[in-house]
Amino acid sequence: xxxxxxxxxxxxxxxxxxxxxxxxxxxxxxxxxxxxxxxxxxxxxxxxxxxxxxxxxxxxxxxxxxxxxxxxxxxxxxxxxxxxxxxxxxxxxxxxxxxxxxxxxxxxxxxxxxxxxxxxxxxxxxxxxxxxxxxxxxxxxxxxxxxxxxxxxxxxxxxxxxxxxxxxxxxxxxxxxxxxxxxxxxxxxxxxxxxxxxxxxxxxxxxxxxxxxxxxxxxxxxxxxxxxxxxxxxxxxxxxxxxxxxxxxxxxxxxxxxxxxxxxxxxxxxxxxxxxxxxxxxxxxxxxxxxxxxxxxxxxxxxxxxxxxxxxxxxxxxxxxxxxxxxxxxxxxxxxxxxxxxxxxxxxxxxxxxxxxxxxxxxxxxxxxxxxxxxxxxxxxxxxxxxxxxxxxxxxxxxxxxxxxxxxxxxxxxxxxxxxxxxxxxxxxxxxxxxxxxxxxxxxxxxxxxxxxxxxxxxxxxxxxxxxxxxxxxxxxxxxxxxxxxxxxxxxxxxxxxxxxxxxxxxxxxxxxxxxxxxxxxxxxxxxxxxxxxxxxxxxxxxxxxxxxxxxxxxxxxxxxxxxxxxxxxxxxxxxxxxxxxxxxxxxxxxxxxxxxxxxxxxxxxxxxxxxxxxxxxxxxxxx
Numbered sequence: 001x002x003x004x005x006x007x008x009x010x011x012x013x014x015x016x017x018x019x020x021x022x023x024x025x026x027x028x029x030x031x032x033x034x035x036x037x038x039x040x041x042x043x044x045x046x047x048x049x050x051x052x053x054x055x056x057x058x059x060x061x062x063x064x065x066x067x068x069x070x071x072x073x074x075x076x077x078x079x080x081x082x083x084x085x086x087x088x089x090x091x092x093x094x095x096x097x098x099x100x101x102x103x104x105x106x107x108x109x110x111x112x113x114x115x116x117x118x119x120x121x122x123x124x125x126x127x128x129x130x131x132x133x134x135x136x137x138x139x140x141x142x143x144x145x146x147x148x149x150x151x152x153x154x155x156x157x158x159x160x161x162x163x164x165x166x167x168x169x170x171x172x173x174x175x176x177x178x179x180x181x182x183x184x185x186x187x188x189x190x191x192x193x194x195x196x197x198x199x200x201x202x203x204x205x206x207x208x209x210x211x212x213x214x215x216x217x218x219x220x221x222x223x224x225x226x227x228x229x230x231x232x233x234x235x236x237x238x239x240x241x242x243x244x245x246x247x248x249x250x251x252x253x254x255x256x257x258x259x260x261x262x263x264x265x266x267x268x269x270x271x272x273x274x275x276x277x278x279x280x281x282x283x284x285x286x287x288x289x290x291x292x293x294x295x296x297x298x299x300x301x302x303x304x305x306x307x308x309x310x311x312x313x314x315x316x317x318x319x320x321x322x323x324x325x326x327x328x329x330x331x332x333x334x335x336x337x338x339x340x341x342x343x344x345x346x347x348x349x350x351x352x353x354x355x356x357x358x359x360x361x362x363x364x365x366x367x368x369x370x371x372x373x374x375x376x377x378x379x380x381x382x383x384x385x386x387x388x389x390x391x392x393x394x395x396x397x398x399x400x401x402x403x404x405x406x407x408x409x410x411x412x413x414x415x416x417x418x419x420x421x422x423x424x425x426x427x428x429x430x431x432x433x434x435x436x437x438x439x440x441x442x443x444x445x446x447x448x449x450x451x452x453x454x455x456x457x458x459x460x461x462x463x464x465x466x467x468x469x470x471x472x473x474x475x476x477x478x479x480x481x482x483x484x485x486x487x488x489x490x491x492x493x494x495x496x497x498x499x500x501x502x503x504x505x506x507x508x509x510x511x512x513x514x515x516x517x518x519x520x521x522x523x524x525x526x527x528x529x530x531x532x533x534x535x536x537x538x539x540x541x542x543x544x545x546x547x548x549x550x551x552x553x554x555x556x557x558x559x560x561x562x563x564x565x566x567x568x569x570x571x572x573x574x575x576x577x578x579x580x581x582x583x584x585x586x587x588x589x590x591x592x593x594x595x596x597x598x599x600x601x602x603x604x605x606x607x608x609x610x611x612x613x614x615x616x617x618x619x620x621x622x623x624x
Contacts (some may be wrong), residue, residue: 002062003029003049003499004074004147005164006126008135008210009155010043022167023047026160028338029076029499032056037063037072043155044128044135046074047164053078053364053504056261059096066104067093070131075100076160077123077145078506080256085118112136112207116220120256120511124202126158134211141221141512142370143191143204143487146495150199156210161496162340165199173623174198180342180586180616181457184450187344187612190462190488195341195619203463204487221512224467227479230519231472242525243538246517247280250539253511254280254366263362265290267354267505268318270306272377272533272540272549273368277508279314279543281366288317292358292365294350295322296558309548321357328353328558329567335615336622338500344446344615345489346558346608352497359503369490370509373481374518375533376526380443381477387443388436388473437469440477444485446612453588474523482515561607564599572596572610575617584620587613 003026007019019036027034030049038045048062063074079085082099085106086092092105103125106115112127122144127136137158139147149158153170165171176197183189191201202208205221235242254277258264266278268291281289291311295304304320311318328349335348358365372378429448433439442448451459464483469476491507498505508514521535528534540549564572574580576596581589592613599606 002051002076003027003160003164004047004062004076004124004126005157005159006044006046006074006135007152007155007157007168008044009153010212011154012040012043015040016045018168019045019047022157022159022164023049025163025167028502029160031502033058033061035061035063037065037074039128039130042128042130042133046072046126046128048074051363051502051504053260053262057096060098060100062100064098064100064104066108068108070129071104071107072128072130073100073104073125075103075123075125076147077121077125077140078257078259078504079103079119079121079123080259081118081120083259112138113218113220116207120513122506122510124160132211134209137202137208137210139202139204139206141205142223142482142491142510142515144491144495144507144510146492147202148194148199149202149208149210150194150196162194162196162199175586177454177457177586178451178460181450181454181459182462183342183344183616184447184453184587184612185445185459186484186489187446187615188485188489188492189341189343190464190484193460193462204483223479223482223515226516227475227482227519230516230521231475233520234522235520235525239525239535239538242521242535243542246514246521246535247539247542249511249514249517250276250508251280251284253508253514255284256511257366257506257508258284260364262364263290264364264366265292265358265362266366267291267358267368268293268307268311268316269303269368270308270310270549271303271368272537273371273509274307275310275368275544275549276371276536276540277366277368278310278316279540280508282314282316283543288315290362291316291318292354292361293318293320294354294357295320296350306549306551310544313544313548319357319361321353323350323353325563325567329563332568332571333618334500336619338496339492339619340496342616342619343492343496344612345493346560346611348493348497349558351493352500355498355501355503355505359501362503364504364506365498366506366508367494368509369494369507370486370515371533371536373478373486373490374509374515375521375536376474376478376523377532378477378481380440381474381527381532384436384440384443384477385473387430388439391431391433391439394431435469436473437467437476437480440480441465444480446609453591455586455588472523474527560611561604564607564610572614575614575621576610581617584617586620587616 005022026049030051032052033050036047046063063072065072079099082102085102089105122140124145124147125138149156152168157165157168157171159165174197179189179193191203205219207218209216268274268278293304293307331349430442447453451457464480494505525535578589578593581592595606
């Protein structure tokens, strides 16, 4: 795992000093080695920070040139099937055992797109074609690894994180209020947007080509097409055959991700997804797998005892750390620096602490992310289905009348009813949804009208919000999350938290072959008898007794509502001070003051809205 950066400019090159400064801004992503490659005549420079995983010798150093001299690459990630690809390319004069060299061999032999179609892995890469004088920026299919780029002077700069771009003297960071409105809706900023105007995230499964002709965009893989093809060609087999097919796919995905020249382990929460990954790891390993979890003193948020039970059954070498509120609170000031743009999923805190603990023992860790999106694991899918069915029993004209009447009532009329009034208010507001897509968007939104909260903003559409929905609501909800919540919240959280600790995190459930299989799985194999992830559970039950893992779903969260009245009160009060928020000029200071005042008065529902504001304010102070 690594950090990459670079530039492509039609002005005279700014030189090696600037390129090294951009590269060194990513030292946490690659503490083991660093190098740059610069072609002043072409105006191209590539930088690389290395976390050595495969071929830890100097032969794996990047940026790396192809044997023919045509291509130069800076690459972050892993191509897990690279040794299989080498057997298809025996004539290439390999000098190392690194997957970077395999990528170059594949591109030289087959071309970029054909090579990408064969890669199984996670990656973000910059590939310079000296012959065509084009720079290709590429991101893996699911968006596991990040890549930003932006105009700068008469050219572009790019990098794994925004801090690398900001190290270039011609990158001018200007906050994009429209993107900020997306943040307050989702608690993350979805691709292709970033917090800075004109700065873009490469989309999952996208190739961005930069050249004298400008920018060109091409998708070599996209979830919407995969989900569409899956619906048209659903599995036609018995339940048991489907379980066996999924287990075979997952076993291979896990086995490939255990390839490493450095110590390897796994995150274990004791839930369905991480337990499945660890079970398959242990089945493939001749020694106890190293597993890691953290626990809290608050029962509502503590998964450690469940993880310990799974670890004991599987016989893993388990390490757990019980953390105190002080341990968690000490991390908070560092969050804006690691995430680089506003991000308000509070589970980033324990994820970072878990990554830091894990890095004390191993350099690579497997994670169970992806099962909820692929196999309908979120409770909100059930809520949306239930509410939509209930709404359909109410005539459209009556729903419109109720919602319209509610909008005419003074907001204070609901406030007078306390918590009950809030519940009535949001339910009436939800009636505005004209279809299930709008209802699901409403349920998954934090601020419901963020362009009114962000001053001077106009909320833009996103690739997932613009999707047309058909009658298969469960499929649509999953796809909505696969295109948005998964890459821009879950995977962003795991990437930044793990890389801040110089730890490589691998996500086998998001092997694209598993994703394409999940697209073909009929709904009755995903949700059955009121239980989510039915098919995935059947794989797990072959390795772990169901009584050990069957429990209500628990998020990897922290007690925000208690903290903001307790140990974080002064920190929050300083960031939410009305005069400061007003002076910044980005968000509605009167609304912020109202939320804080009412929260302190006992209205707990404001706590997560306030966390969104606090993470923006903290980021803004760090960015200044």
